Amino acid sequence: MSSRGRFITLEGGEGVGKSTNLAWVADHLMDRGLEVVRTREPGGTPRAEAIRQLLLDPADDEPLDVDAELLLVFAARAQHLARVVCPALARGAWVVCDRFTDATFAYQGGGRGIPARRIAELESFVQQGLQPDLTLLLDMPMEAAQRRLEGRLGRDGGARDRFERERGEFFQAVRRAYLARAAEDPHRIAVVDADRPLGQVQAELSRLLDNCLESWR
Numbered sequence: 771m772s773s774r775g776r777f778i779t780l781e782g783g784e785g786v787g788k789s790t791n792l793a794w795v796a797d798h799l800m801d802r803g804l805e806v807v808r809t810r811e812p813g814g815t816p817r818a819e820a821i822r823q824l825l826l827d828p829a830d831d832e833p834l835d836v837d838a839e840l841l842l843v844f845a846a847r848a849q850h851l852a853r854v855v856c857p858a859l860a861r862g863a864w865v866v867c868d869r870f871t872d873a874t875f876a877y878q879g880g881g882r883g884i885p886a887r888r889i890a891e892l893e894s895f896v897q898q899g900l901q902p903d904l905t906l907l908l909d910m911p912m913e914a915a916q917r918r919l920e921g922r923l924g925r926d927g928g929a930r931d932r933f934e935r936e937r938g939e940f941f942q943a944v945r946r947a948y949l950a951r952a953a954e955d956p957h958r959i960a961v962v963d964a965d966r967p968l969g970q971v972q973a974e975l976s977r978l979l980d981n982c983l984e985s986w987r
């Protein structure tokens with residue numbers, strides 16, 4: 771096995787099963803003796819988590835400007851990369867991250883309508899060429915994912931955050947943007963049908979991960 775760490779991201783719309791499967795992916799890799807760092811965006815460090823709170827806060831006393839939203843996402847990312855992701859990869863750990871820059875192209879690009887070239891400029895500035903080695907895009911129809919989310923919110927007694935309050939068209943645009951990214955970069959982004967029982971989803975994740983483990987040897 772190479773000593774270089776690997777960067778794996780999970781992506782997809784709200785409620786498709788990212789958190790559930792992130793834990794499973796981390797365990798799958800740890801079972802193979804790898805050091806795994808499990809993290810998320812926006813967030814992953816105390817200051818980046820504080821930016822996450824600003825982004826997710828549904829208070830409508832002061833609407834968040836779309837460019838401010840984009841810059842906050844990348845500010846949190848810069849902090850997360852500097853403090854967590856890059857040091858972990860440098861010491862040979864595997865980083866498994868719930869969302870990364872594909873989410874920015876999907877939410878701020880597809881959802882908010884910010885041109886992809888503007889997002890790409892910030893991506894180059896903040897990431898300096900760093901890209902995930904593998905992205906697992908969990909995909910399913912928005913309506914079914916919304917039902918799952920309602921089930922979880924009901925059980926948690928949780929309230930919807932600023933993004934979860936968006937309308938259906940927003941989430942349809944997010945899904946289209948994710949699928950367009952996967953079509954542009956099929957070598958990195960694997961689309962996984964998430965609208966299946968968990969065992970079937972995880973069997974496919976297992977196959978994808980084991981193929982990568984084999985080819986990265």
Ligand SMILES: Nc1ncnc2c1ncn2[C@@H]1O[C@H](COP(=O)(O)OP(=O)(O)OP(=O)(O)O)[C@@H](O)[C@H]1O
Nearest residue numbers: 783784785786787788789790918922966967968971
């Ligand atoms: N394949 C599946 N079949 C049925 N239910 C599932 C499946 N995967 C996840 N769930 C359930 O759906 C709900 C949402 O899953 P989860 O919280 O993992 O999604 P998420 O993509 O992380 O959501 P968010 O976008 O809000 O972070 C949870 O209650 C989870 O137990």
Ligand SMILES: Cc1cn([C@H]2C[C@H](O)[C@@H](COP(=O)(O)O)O2)c(=O)[nH]c1=O
Nearest residue numbers: 811812843869870873874877878933934
């Ligand atoms: C990384 C990233 C995230 N978002 C949005 C997408 C989600 O609605 C929230 C994060 O909450 P979750 O628990 O992961 O669902 O943030 C975004 O708009 N842009 C991004 O780059």
